[in-house]
Amino acid sequence: MELLNLAVDSVEPFQKLQNELRDRWRTVEHFDTSEADIIVIPSISVDQRELLKIEGFHHYEERLLFSLIRLRNPRTRLVYITSQPLHPSVIDYYLQLLPGIPFSHARDRLLLLSTYDSSIRPLSQKILDRPRLLERIRQAVNPDRAYMICYNSTSLERDLAVQLGVPLFALDPRLLIWGTKSGSRQIFAESGVPFPDGSLLVWDAKDLAVATAELWERQPTLKRIVIKLNEGFSGEGNALLDLRPLENISPGSATHQERVASLLDRFHELRFEAKSENWENYSSRIPELGAIAEAFIEGEKRSPSVQGRITPLGEVEILSTHDQILGGASGQIYLGCRFPANESYRIRLQDLGLRVGKSLAEKGVIERFGVDFVTVYHSDTKRWDFQAIEINLRKGGTTHPFMTLKFLTNGRYDLSSGLFYSQQGRAKYYMATDNLQKEQYRGLLPNDLMDIIAHHQLHFDTSTETGTVFHLMGCLSEFGKLGLTSIGNSPQQAEDIYRRVVKAIDEETIPGDTTHIVSMRWNSGY
DSSP states (O other), X not given: OXXXXXXXXXXXXXXXXXXXXXXHOOOHHHHHHSSEEEEEEOOOOSOHHHHTTSTTGGGGGGGGGGGGGGGGSTTEEEEEEESSXXXXXXXXXXXXXXXXXXXXXXXXXXXXXXXOOOSSSOHHHHHHTOHHHHHHHHHHSOTTTEEEEESBOOHHHHHHHHHHTOOBSSOOGGGGGGGSHHHHHHHHHHHXXXXXXXXXXXXXXXXXXXXXXXXXXXXTTOOEEEEEETTOXXXXXXXXXXXXXXXXXXXXXXXXXXXXXXXXXXXXXXXXXXXXXXXXXXXXXXXXXXXXEEEOOOSSEEOEEEEEEEOTTOOEEEEEEEEEEEETTTTOEEEEEEESOOTTTHHHHHHHHHHHHHHHHHTTOOEEEEEEEEEEEETTTTEEEEEEEEEEOBOOTTHXXXXXXXXXXXXXXXXXXXXXXXXXXXXXXXXXXXXXXOGGGTTOOHHHHHHHHHHHTOXXXXXXXXEEEEEOGGGHHHHOEEEEEEEESSHHHHHHHHHHHHHHHHHHTOTTOOHHHXXXXXXXXX
């Protein structure tokens, strides 16, 4: 009850802190390079039952470790809090990436804290429950120059910002509706961005069957319909309804009531994106989260996205475009990305993203936003047809690879070409993933990975500005799962570097062959 009251009482103080952030803001460049104490809260504050569908989710707090690269500014201090302590070699790995900064100088400006709590509750909640930890964070920063960043902004992050007395560089959680499936569709409509036909938000299975039937009746040629939980995460809340076996109830072959009844029964055979999902559990979430039905886009298609940032003054900046790499039962789960998006449509993506960003800015949204699209190629017109799918109001899977590139090269994104150029004037490209996962990788410790990186020279080379940066290393031992960003001077070079990394790790983890790893440790002094 105390935390509930805090959530209500924190709204006005939170607004005052956000106004302080606006007063401090001059330009993007000044804010990124000014003297600052940054508190990093990598809490994955989403519905925990949805999060449980993702293997190794509790290690996703490591995804914001790219923020350590901010320590290249000698006037920046950083506090990074996690649920469980991070392996020292992981921290050393990131600090050694800093160009031109002595390791010891950066380490002295970094404070690592942990709640020592491995429960599935969001990290922000764990911190709020520990008054002594809160006090230690307060004492570690100067409130006049401090601000907090997070993975996603909810009432928990709002309350934490108020308790710490520092602004949160993220949206007011009261605006989170614009990042839901139904809220995204409203923004698309308001900003004139094309999006698939679909339903309004519904709250029970019967209404979902009605909405699905109405959608099918509006578009009788539909082959498939996507069912989406309104607050699904990373595509895990999506399911696919195949209409092709249902000719007996297609529009014109049955009454509306018969169609609704048959669809309600057919929901038991939905094809879920999450491996362990079933209708019984999925349907129980609809009264809590809401759901929509949406036309599934068929054809030769790709899944690009555009990312942007809205400043505290309401200015919209396009940051990047990507072609997403998707997987899952019907290709709706985010696995990785390529930067930049295809040359034939990335400028168009920027334009559509700018429209969405302006609509969000008018509603008061600040900081990160991303828009996912499906684009279909029409050979007759030789054009790509865009349909916006959803808005993400958080640091998504494309955030950390792009920010890693930006901080490592100190480069700039060029809007006229949609390319990123390093300070040396090189166009940079990358291929990244959060989901390099194989059974044979299980049991690899972070130190083992460091051995492999060193032996095969897989590290990022600051002289050529090419190579690979790894993340999610804590996932490796238990789940055989790893994240990486492979950076090159051409799309092909980036992919070649990526393939080389996978090949090297595969060869080093041949089942039953540990001779080389043991030898490497011995020679390295382990």
